[in-house]
Amino acid sequence: MYGDDIASVLITEDEIKAKIEELAELVAKRYPPDSPEGDLLLICVLKGAIFFMTDFARALPIPTQLEFMAVSSYGSSTSSSGVVRIMKDLDKDIAGRNVLIVEDIIDSGLTLSWLKRNLSTRNPASLEVVTLLRKPDALRTPVDVAHVGFDIPNEFVVGYGLDYAERYRDLPYIGTLNPAVYS
Numbered sequence: 548m549y550g551d552d553i554a555s556v557l558i559t560e561d562e563i564k565a566k567i568e569e570l571a572e573l574v575a576k577r578y579p580p581d582s583p584e585g586d587l588l589l590i591c592v593l594k595g596a597i598f599f600m601t602d603f604a605r606a607l608p609i610p611t612q613l614e615f616m617a618v619s620s621y622g623s624s625t626s627s628s629g630v631v632r633i634m635k636d637l638d639k640d641i642a643g644r645n646v647l648i649v650e651d652i653i654d655s656g657l658t659l660s661w662l663k664r665n666l667s668t669r670n671p672a673s674l675e676v677v678t679l680l681r682k683p684d685a686l687r688t689p690v691d692v693a694h695v696g697f698d699i700p701n702e703f704v705v706g707y708g709l710d711y712a713e714r715y716r717d718l719p720y721i722g723t724l725n726p727a728v729y730s
């Protein structure tokens with residue numbers, strides 16, 4: 548539907564689905580149901596993680612509550628500026644809760660390391676991260692991530708929530724972007 552903009556499909560819709568089921572099973576084991584901390588709190592990092600969050604929450608066999616936070620470091624460029632801005636903060640206090648940050652991708656790691664530092668000052672009982680994608684070769688800061696779906700090459704990818712200049716989020720798969728689009 549985007550003409551020749553997508554150079555190749557990196558991860559298919561079926562592969563995403565299978566991986567989410569696998570991740571959900573692993574994550575659920577770490578959070579006993581009926582814990583004194585209450586239901587697991589999933590924090591979706593808008594906008595990129597929106598589709599992953601909704602599919603992941605429904606695949607998890609434990610009760611969860613959903614919160615949303617919007618941060619932005621990219622603007623419309625293809626590389627991270629490292630400057631993170633809160634566009635929308637949490638509505639709720641997370642003190643004493645089991646919190647799981649849900650991200651679509653860790654690229655330089657700057658967004659997530661900033662976010663983890665920010666959220667840990669709010670005293671959650673636990674704070675972990677699940678990300679669908681990670682680019683090991685692009686990391687610029689070490690960030691501890693409990694659960695990773697796919698490690699991918701250092702190429703610009705779009706789809707399943709990931710955008711270039713706000714486009715392509717609605718693709719059901721992860722694809723590489725034709726360089727002609729951004730050059």
Ligand code: PRP
Nearest residue numbers: 593594595620621627654655656657658
């Ligand atoms: C993208 C992506 C991650 C972050 C990863 O978000 O969704 O949140 O960048 O990059 P990093 O590891 O280099 O920090 P973006 O800032 O583009 O906002 P969006 O989710 O609204 O697209």
Ligand code: MN
Nearest residue numbers: 592593594595
């Ligand atoms: Mn994002």
Ligand code: MG
Nearest residue numbers: 595621709710
């Ligand atoms: Mg983006």
